[in-house]
Amino acid sequence: MALNPNYDEIGKAFTQQYYALFDNPATRGQLQGLYNAEQSLMSFEGQQMQGAEKIMGKIASLTFQKIQHLITAVDCQPMFDGGILINVLGQLKTDDDPPQSFMQNFVLRPGGDSFYIQHDVFRLVLHNVAA
Amino acid sequence: APYTAAGMDVKKIAHKWCTDYYQQHQTNRQVLKQVYKPDSKLTVTNDDFVGPDAIVEKFEQWPKDSVFQVVSFDAHQNMPNGILAFVMGKLVFDNGANEQRFAHVFQFIAESEAAFYIQNEIFQFINFG
Numbered sequence: 001m002a003l004n005p006n007y008d009e010i011g012k013a014f015t016q017q018y019y020a021l022f023d024n025p026a027t028r029g030q031l032q033g034l035y036n037a038e039q040s041l042m043s044f045e046g047q048q049m050q051g052a053e054k055i056m057g058k059i060a061s062l063t064f065q066k067i068q069h070l071i072t073a074v075d076c077q078p079m080f081d082g083g084i085l086i087n088v089l090g091q092l093k094t095d096d097d098p099p100q101s102f103m104q105n106f107v108l109r110p111g112g113d114s115f116y117i118q119h120d121v122f123r124l125v126l127h128n129v130a131a
Numbered sequence: 132a133p134y135t136a137a138g139m140d141v142k143k144i145a146h147k148w149c150t151d152y153y154q155q156h157q158t159n160r161q162v163l164k165q166v167y168k169p170d171s172k173l174t175v176t177n178d179d180f181v182g183p184d185a186i187v188e189k190f191e192q193w194p195k196d197s198v199f200q201v202v203s204f205d206a207h208q209n210m211p212n213g214i215l216a217f218v219m220g221k222l223v224f225d226n227g228a229n230e231q232r233f234a235h236v237f238q239f240i241a242e243s244e245a246a247f248y249i250q251n252e253i254f255q256f257i258n259f260g
Contacts (some may be wrong), residue, residue: 043207080249
């Protein structure tokens with residue numbers, strides 16, 4: 001068992017950093033450094049892609065000029081392999097559209113002297129049930 | 132060898148486990164103690180509960196007639212023997228008069244196709260937007 005005792009601090013700081021990089025078009029490309037070339041797995045609104053290049057390709061394909069993520073809540077848990085499980089709830093605003101609620105989950109895995117995103121799952125919170 | 136071998140339908144297995152879990156939540160929460168071990172941790176909005184007794188005691192505080200409806204479901208394999216499930220749903224209670232949206236994340240550790248336990252679990256009520 002190798003729980004990281006600083007999981008909450010690391011998880012919350014990572015979350016802030018991620019959205020700060022994402023929301024600034026000048027720094028969005030730096031997100032690539034947070035994903036692993038082969039191991040990272042993303043589900044974006046149910047669509048799965050693997051590896052940093054494909055993930056960045058998905059992010060680059062999103063059609064907005066401006067985006068802002070506002071974080072409402074972040075919960076973190078340590079995982080027994082040293083990873084960190086993060087659940088984020090928030091609102092995002094793109095261009096002049098009304099704000100939308102979203103849920104995003106990250107699993108961070110230790111790599112080198114840092115962490116990389118091993119799992120990334122994004123869903124918009126919809127108002128109407130489509131079971 | 133670890134149970135979660137490549138090629139397994141991760142989403143189908145995880146969906147079944149989650150469906151069974153929600154069903155048990157609705158019929159007899161005490162039985163849920165069987166899916167947790169002493170190290171299992173539940174986080175509900177920044178509060179942590181560790182082990183089967185503490186976790187199920189927390190659940191018993193929720194409305195008795197709650198029905199879980201799954202709105203969206205994603206699952207990823209987490210090598211070597213973990214499955215991560217990501218649920219967004221609605222808790223419907225007071226005979227359908229009230230509903231509460233929630234986000235629910237699990238890490239299941241598979242010991243065999245039929246035997247798993249929940250090692251990590253995060254539950255958040257969605258109260259905005």
